[in-house]
Amino acid sequence: MTTNDHGLPSVAERINRLFDAAHVRDAPEQSNEAVAQSISAILGSDLPVDVVTGLRRDDGAESDLRILHAIAKHFDVPARYLTGPDDEVHVLDRELRLLIAARNAGVRKIAMRGGGGGLADDIARVLEELPAQYDDH
Numbered sequence: 001m002t003t004n005d006h007g008l009p010s011v012a013e014r015i016n017r018l019f020d021a022a023h024v025r026d027a028p029e030q031s032n033e034a035v036a037q038s039i040s041a042i043l044g045s046d047l048p049v050d051v052v053t054g055l056r057r058d059d060g061a062e063s064d065l066r067i068l069h070a071i072a073k074h075f076d077v078p079a080r081y082l083t084g085p086d087d088e089v090h091v092l093d094r095e096l097r098l099l100i101a102a103r104n105a106g107v108r109k110i111a112m113r114g115g116g117g118g119l120a121d122d123i124a125r126v127l128e129e130l131p132a133q134y135d136d137h
Contacts, residue, residue, distance in 0.1 A: 021075075
Protein backbone atom coordinates (compact mmCIF):
# COMPACT_ATOMS: atom_id res chain seq x y z
CA MET A 1 0.00 0.00 0.00
CA THR A 2 1.39 3.40 -0.97
CA THR A 3 0.75 6.10 1.58
CA ASN A 4 1.55 9.76 1.85
CA ASP A 5 3.35 11.48 4.74
CA HIS A 6 0.15 11.35 6.81
CA GLY A 7 -0.30 7.58 6.45
CA LEU A 8 -3.19 7.95 4.00
CA PRO A 9 -3.72 5.54 1.14
CA SER A 10 -2.98 7.14 -2.22
CA VAL A 11 -5.85 8.46 -4.33
CA ALA A 12 -5.40 5.43 -6.60
CA GLU A 13 -5.78 3.08 -3.63
CA ARG A 14 -8.89 4.91 -2.48
CA ILE A 15 -10.40 4.68 -5.96
CA ASN A 16 -9.57 0.98 -6.09
CA ARG A 17 -11.13 0.55 -2.64
CA LEU A 18 -14.35 2.09 -4.04
CA PHE A 19 -14.33 -0.43 -6.90
CA ASP A 20 -13.77 -3.21 -4.38
CA ALA A 21 -16.55 -2.03 -2.07
CA ALA A 22 -19.16 -1.48 -4.77
CA HIS A 23 -20.14 -5.03 -5.60
CA VAL A 24 -21.80 -7.92 -3.86
CA ARG A 25 -19.90 -10.96 -2.67
CA ASP A 26 -18.89 -13.35 -5.48
CA ALA A 27 -19.75 -10.75 -8.15
CA PRO A 28 -17.10 -9.00 -10.23
CA GLU A 29 -16.10 -5.38 -9.77
CA GLN A 30 -17.55 -2.82 -12.11
CA SER A 31 -15.40 -2.45 -15.20
CA ASN A 32 -13.36 0.65 -15.90
CA GLU A 33 -15.48 1.06 -19.04
CA ALA A 34 -18.77 1.05 -17.12
CA VAL A 35 -17.46 3.54 -14.59
CA ALA A 36 -16.08 5.80 -17.35
CA GLN A 37 -19.51 5.78 -19.03
CA SER A 38 -21.22 6.71 -15.76
CA ILE A 39 -18.72 9.47 -15.04
CA SER A 40 -19.19 10.79 -18.58
CA ALA A 41 -22.92 11.07 -17.90
CA ILE A 42 -22.27 12.82 -14.59
CA LEU A 43 -19.83 15.28 -16.18
CA GLY A 44 -21.87 15.79 -19.33
CA SER A 45 -18.80 15.11 -21.47
CA ASP A 46 -16.95 12.04 -22.69
CA LEU A 47 -14.37 10.63 -20.27
CA PRO A 48 -12.00 8.16 -21.94
CA VAL A 49 -11.62 4.85 -20.11
CA ASP A 50 -7.84 5.51 -20.09
CA VAL A 51 -8.42 8.25 -17.51
CA VAL A 52 -10.14 5.85 -15.12
CA THR A 53 -7.47 3.22 -15.76
CA GLY A 54 -4.71 5.78 -15.15
CA LEU A 55 -6.27 6.98 -11.90
CA ARG A 56 -6.50 3.39 -10.66
CA ARG A 57 -2.85 2.73 -11.58
CA ASP A 58 -1.57 5.94 -9.98
CA ASP A 59 0.22 6.87 -13.19
CA GLY A 60 1.42 10.13 -11.67
CA ALA A 61 -0.97 12.38 -13.59
CA GLU A 62 -2.57 15.21 -11.63
CA SER A 63 -6.08 14.28 -10.54
CA ASP A 64 -8.79 16.61 -11.86
CA LEU A 65 -11.11 17.58 -8.99
CA ARG A 66 -14.17 17.45 -11.24
CA ILE A 67 -13.36 13.86 -12.15
CA LEU A 68 -12.70 12.90 -8.52
CA HIS A 69 -16.05 14.43 -7.51
CA ALA A 70 -17.77 12.50 -10.33
CA ILE A 71 -16.11 9.25 -9.21
CA ALA A 72 -17.33 9.86 -5.67
CA LYS A 73 -20.83 10.57 -6.96
CA HIS A 74 -20.81 7.40 -9.05
CA PHE A 75 -19.86 5.31 -6.01
CA ASP A 76 -22.21 7.28 -3.74
CA VAL A 77 -19.55 8.36 -1.24
CA PRO A 78 -18.68 11.84 -0.04
CA ALA A 79 -16.21 13.54 -2.38
CA ARG A 80 -14.03 14.29 0.62
CA TYR A 81 -13.00 10.61 0.61
CA LEU A 82 -10.95 11.39 -2.49
CA THR A 83 -10.19 15.06 -1.83
CA GLY A 84 -10.76 15.78 1.84
CA PRO A 85 -8.84 16.43 5.00
CA ASP A 86 -6.75 13.59 6.41
CA ASP A 87 -8.94 12.85 9.42
CA GLU A 88 -12.07 12.49 7.28
CA VAL A 89 -10.27 10.29 4.76
CA HIS A 90 -9.09 8.00 7.58
CA VAL A 91 -12.64 7.61 8.92
CA LEU A 92 -14.20 6.94 5.52
CA ASP A 93 -11.42 4.54 4.52
CA ARG A 94 -11.85 2.60 7.77
CA GLU A 95 -15.59 2.31 7.11
CA LEU A 96 -15.01 1.05 3.57
CA ARG A 97 -12.44 -1.49 4.74
CA LEU A 98 -14.91 -2.72 7.35
CA LEU A 99 -17.67 -2.98 4.75
CA ILE A 100 -15.41 -4.94 2.38
CA ALA A 101 -14.17 -7.26 5.12
CA ALA A 102 -17.71 -7.90 6.37
CA ARG A 103 -18.99 -8.60 2.85
CA ASN A 104 -16.09 -10.95 2.10
CA ALA A 105 -16.70 -12.80 5.36
CA GLY A 106 -20.37 -13.26 4.50
CA VAL A 107 -21.66 -10.92 7.20
CA ARG A 108 -25.15 -9.71 6.38
CA LYS A 109 -25.81 -7.29 9.26
CA ILE A 110 -23.66 -5.20 11.59
CA ALA A 111 -24.97 -2.91 14.31
CA MET A 112 -22.41 -0.58 15.87
CA ARG A 113 -22.94 2.17 18.36
CA GLY A 114 -20.60 4.77 19.73
CA GLY A 115 -18.81 5.62 16.49
CA GLY A 116 -16.64 2.52 16.31
CA GLY A 117 -13.30 4.27 16.84
CA GLY A 118 -10.45 1.79 17.21
CA LEU A 119 -12.99 -0.98 17.65
CA ALA A 120 -13.94 -0.69 13.97
CA ASP A 121 -10.30 -1.27 12.99
CA ASP A 122 -10.15 -4.33 15.26
CA ILE A 123 -13.37 -5.72 13.79
CA ALA A 124 -12.10 -5.12 10.25
CA ARG A 125 -8.86 -6.99 11.01
CA VAL A 126 -10.76 -9.96 12.47
CA LEU A 127 -13.16 -10.07 9.52
CA GLU A 128 -10.26 -9.87 7.05
CA GLU A 129 -8.77 -12.99 8.66
CA LEU A 130 -12.02 -15.01 8.67
CA PRO A 131 -12.11 -16.07 5.01
CA ALA A 132 -8.52 -17.34 5.21
CA GLN A 133 -9.31 -19.32 8.34
CA TYR A 134 -12.35 -20.98 6.78
CA ASP A 135 -10.56 -21.72 3.49
CA ASP A 136 -8.05 -23.92 5.37
CA HIS A 137 -10.77 -26.28 6.66
